[in-house]
Amino acid sequence: MMMGYKHIPFSRDEMDKKPEMCRRMLYELLGKYGGAGDMMMQASIYAREIVKNASNGKAFKPQDAQSWLQLKRDKTRKVLRAMLAESWVDLAGGSERRNHQYKLTDKGWTLLRR
Numbered sequence: 001m002m003m004g005y006k007h008i009p010f011s012r013d014e015m016d017k018k019p020e021m022c023r024r025m026l027y028e029l030l031g032k033y034g035g036a037g038d039m040m041m042q043a044s045i046y047a048r049e050i051v052k053n054a055s056n057g058k059a060f061k062p063q064d065a066q067s068w069l070q071l072k073r074d075k076t077r078k079v080l081r082a083m084l085a086e087s088w089v090d091l092a093g094g095s096e097r098r099n100h101q102y103k104l105t106d107k108g109w110t111l112l113r114r
Contacts (some may be wrong), residue, residue, distance in 0.1 A: 043111060045089065046071070046079045049065075051104065051111050059092035059101040 001053045008029065010022050043051070046069050054060050066076040080102060083089045088108040094100035104112075 043088070044079065044082070047083050050079065050083065051108055052090065053102050055112050059103045061101055062099065
């Protein structure tokens with residue numbers, strides 16, 4: 001595995017003479033490693049949008065999430081609290097009572113990669 005990608009070496013002869021075998025092997029690997037995308041589909045559309053926009057690796061503010069989602073402040077806070085409970089984001093600044101910045105956790109990054 002290189003940079004999150006899996007390499008499947010097929011020779012040109014294999015692809016020309018045995019395309020069904022190559023296709024079957026590819027489907028087997030997709031079945032084995034591709035099922036984790038279900039976690040991303042279980043996330044709400046709002047959580048998915050935050051994960052996509054926060055993928056630059058920088059911490060983001062609740063106001064940033066509010067502008068990405070085009071929602072009111074209260075609804076955005078509910079989405080962020082749910083993501084915090086699921087461990088998709090973590091606090092990057094502020095305190096327990098006041099959250100000023102968030103960042104994606106490793107679990108949040110796996111949502112994006114799958």
